[in-house]
Amino acid sequence: MIRAVIDTNIFVSILLGSPIMKELLESCATYKFTWIISEEIYSEYKKVIEYKKFSFRKEIKQKLLYFVEELAEFVHVSSNIAISRDKEDNKFINCAVDGNCNFIVTGDKDLLEIKEYNGIRIVTVKEFLQIIKNAK
Secondary structure, three states, X not given: OOEEEEOHHHXXXXXXXXXXXXXXXXXXXXXXXXXXXXXXXXXXXXXXXXXXXXXXXHHHHHHHHHHHHHHEEEOOOOOOOOOOOOHHHHXXXXXXHHOOOOEXXXXXXXXXXXXXXXXXXXXXXXXXXXXXXXXX
């Protein structure tokens, strides 16, 4: 099974209803890949949902978080890898390493320029969806 960490910028795009992001969520919900998450990433997702520029009603926020909790596999992170130019991005790499992931799905240029770390490919959503389609 393909295992992937989803960067917060991708999560934001999911919140904004991007059609390609809907396809990503449907792929996860139909078990085409396993969404791996850490408590630190989940906390960041929660902060994003609370941003004032996103005027989600309380029940929508709760449903979004419930959806993440139900779909994602939480992993304990003990790695402390620091290879990204942006130190905030290292949490995704550490989660991917400790979660035995194949991919990090992101739109972040600092992560994308790394391309691969320890066999973990760092790809865009479009690339990832193509990989999933070809994995059948």
